[in-house]
Amino acid sequence: MEYEQSLEDYLETILILRQSSNEVHQVEVARRLGVSQPAVNKAIRKLKEAGYVRTEGMHIFLTESGNKRAAETYDKHCNIRDLLMRIGVDEAAAERDACAIEHVIGSETYAAICAYIESHPKD
Ligand SMILES: [Zn+2]
Structure with a gap:
């Protein structure tokens, strides 16, 4: 579980970094997640084995399945964060709690959050 959790964090981080620049460097991933370079190397190796990323030198690219998994995780992150802010969380x-909840939330609860957000548009 913890293994999956951290891999999703990496995928999400790569996705977010890619929004500001096409090339995602391993050092940026380490900086953003607050982890060491060896930790990034290890995670990247696992992500490669899972078919989620490929690398060119120090640059990381999401594969199609990696992109899908990253986008799903990031969608969850955004919807959970929105819900928390609507109920008064700063x-x-x-942000911090959405990033933890996104990895463990069950599909029923997540579906209920999405339905709630959809039926209560922000003004
Ligand atoms: Zn997150």
């Missing part, structure tokens, strides 16, 4: 705490 943005920093909502």
